[in-house]
Amino acid sequence: xxxxxxxxxxxxxxxxxxxxxxxxxxxxxxxxxxxxxxxxxxxxxxxxxxxxxxxxxxxxxxxxxxxxxxxxxxxxxxxxxxxxxxxxxxxxxxxxxxxxxxxxxxxxxxxxxxxxxxxxxxxxxxxxxxxxxxxxxxxxxxxxxxxxxxxxxxxxxxxxxxxxxxxxxxxxxxxxxxxxxxxxxxxxxxxxxxxxxxxxxxxxxxxxxxxxxxxxxxxxxxxxxxxxxxxxxxxxxxxxxxxxxxxxxxxxxxxxxxxxxxxxxxxxxxxxxxxxxxxxxxxxxxxxxxxxxxxxxxxxxxxxxxxxxxxxxxxxxxxxxxxxxxxxxxxxxxxxxxxxxxxxxxxxxxxxxxxxxxxxxxxxxxxxxxxxxxx
Numbered sequence: 001x002x003x004x005x006x007x008x009x010x011x012x013x014x015x016x017x018x019x020x021x022x023x024x025x026x027x028x029x030x031x032x033x034x035x036x037x038x039x040x041x042x043x044x045x046x047x048x049x050x051x052x053x054x055x056x057x058x059x060x061x062x063x064x065x066x067x068x069x070x071x072x073x074x075x076x077x078x079x080x081x082x083x084x085x086x087x088x089x090x091x092x093x094x095x096x097x098x099x100x101x102x103x104x105x106x107x108x109x110x111x112x113x114x115x116x117x118x119x120x121x122x123x124x125x126x127x128x129x130x131x132x133x134x135x136x137x138x139x140x141x142x143x144x145x146x147x148x149x150x151x152x153x154x155x156x157x158x159x160x161x162x163x164x165x166x167x168x169x170x171x172x173x174x175x176x177x178x179x180x181x182x183x184x185x186x187x188x189x190x191x192x193x194x195x196x197x198x199x200x201x202x203x204x205x206x207x208x209x210x211x212x213x214x215x216x217x218x219x220x221x222x223x224x225x226x227x228x229x230x231x232x233x234x235x236x237x238x239x240x241x242x243x244x245x246x247x248x249x250x251x252x253x254x255x256x257x258x259x260x261x262x263x264x265x266x267x268x269x270x271x272x273x274x275x276x277x278x279x280x281x282x283x284x285x286x287x288x289x290x291x292x293x294x295x296x297x298x299x300x301x302x303x304x305x306x307x308x309x310x311x312x313x314x315x316x317x318x319x320x321x322x323x324x325x326x327x328x329x330x331x332x333x334x335x336x337x338x339x340x341x342x343x344x345x346x347x348x349x350x351x352x353x354x355x356x357x358x359x360x361x362x363x364x365x366x367x368x369x370x371x372x373x374x375x
Contacts, residue, residue, distance in 0.1 A: 001084075002047055003054035003249045004077060006036060007260030008062040009278055012096075016130045016199065017157075019191035021262035021276045022060040031282045032260075033069050037076035038285040039259050039274075044080035046257060046267070052081045054246040055089045057111075063093035067105050074110050088151075088245040090115055096133040098141040107148035113244075114145055115153045115184070121174045122167060125160050128205065129188075130195070142178045151242060153182035158220060159213030160188050161206040168216045172223045181242035185220055186235050187213045217362050234312040234364050251309045261291075269302070271295050303330055304372045311368045316355035330373065337371045 010029060011022045055077055057070065065073075070091065077083060090113040091106065098116070106114070120126055123135045133141075145152055154175055158168055175183055188208055199205040221231055229237040233251055236244065249256060250266075258265040258274065261281040265272040275281050275291040284291035297305065303326045310317035323331040338354055341347040346360030346367055356364050 001053045001249065001254055002050045003056065003246050003254065003256040004040075004052055004081070005056045005058055005246070005256055005258045005263055006062075006073060007258065007263040007274075008057060008059040008065060009261050010059070010064050011061045012064070012094075012132045013130060014195065016128070016195040017188055017191065019193065020060065023278055026064070028278055028282060029065075029069075032278060033065070033072060035282045035285040036073055036260055038288075039290065040073075040076045040080050042285065042288060042290055043257060043259070047081055047255070049082060050255065051084050052077065053084045053087050054249060055083075055087055056246040057091045059092055061094050061097070062091055063097035063102075067102075067109055070111065071109060088113055090153075090244070090246055092117065094131075094133055095137040095141040098145060100144050103141070103144050103148050112149075113151040113153070114149050115155065115244075116141065116145065118142070118154045118175070119157045120160065120163075121171055122163070125157075125163055128160065128162070129157070139174075142180070146178055146180065151182075152180045153184055153238075153244065154178075154180055156183060156185045156220075157188050158185060158216040159208055159210075161208060165212070165215055165219060169219055169223065172220060176223075176227055181239040182244065183224060183229065183237045184235055184244075185237070187217065214362050221358075221361070230314070231361075232314045234361060248313075251313045252315070253306060253309060265292070269297060271297060298375055299326060300373045300375045302326070307334070307371050308365070308368045311354070311356055311364055311371075314355075316350070316353035319349070319352045319354060333373060334371060341367055341370070 007021070009022045009032070010026055011024055013024060055074065062070070074089065089111045091111045092115045094117050118138045119129060119131055121135050121138050126134060142154070156171055156175060200207050224237045225231060229239060230243070231237050232243050233247065236247060238244065253268060255267045256265060258272070261274055261278050262276040263274050272292045272294040275284070281291050303322070306322070307317055317334070319331060319334065322334055334354070338347050341360065342349070345357055346363060347354060348357055356367065360367060
């Protein structure tokens, strides 16, 4: 099984917290769409006979593409790759792009999963983040989308400066009222060179409070688990049968192709990343060239990757797999390094799998880095 991620690098406006690659000019949209289909064609041999089970349109804002443009790209996948009978095809979309007519149109296409960037149902939060939609659009689009799509995920952000725990709980309750089967939720992080970082530095916005973000993470976990969601990955909660197949493949170390400027690829042994520049990307593909840099992972890199992704999930890190794939030295190292975190009740071993405890979840990435082996 493998997945294809397609990066659509356009947005109406820049969210203050975002450091992803995108452009607010749509001038090169037609050329970019053609370049994406060209890259799909140029890379078809990378998957040989591997079956593609997930296609994911991320960004940026993929919902800025018309249905015809999305279909044109999907057709290129089907033309060049072996696709499973019922693939999960996800479109990331913003509420302001999801009019009633657009939702109905999308429901008739091959796209069978929507990931909607709600972030918050409160006007103040949306303004602080410089989102293109308002609170009313967030609710209206979900009312309509749930009539036409069964498989919907929505995004929420916690740890927003000035947003109380009570307000955060209301956000979660509003999300639950739409009966969506999947929720992704992330702590607001201050990335360098973003507008948010600049505003905090100037004192225009108060800094993110890590302690409050920690509290809100536990409010989220408690509320969603009580509502029948499985916390299957650090930032992801799904009802039974609705875990994101695309994202689960990343965390389980399966191969994926990243198509489009700045997109990343992984095949278990190598990692690749495309140029972060729309013009360079378009020009390279027009010359039948792949604008990609590739890094071959050492055994230690592969081990570290497995630790990082495995600990974030309910599946944990298989001690047996570590021994089989990396050898006894790595297994002994893992057990030795884990001991201090097991004693602090941040990790535990269950059925030969190393997992994070409830107490350790919010600290998961930091714990993983302490278990890394240095080349």
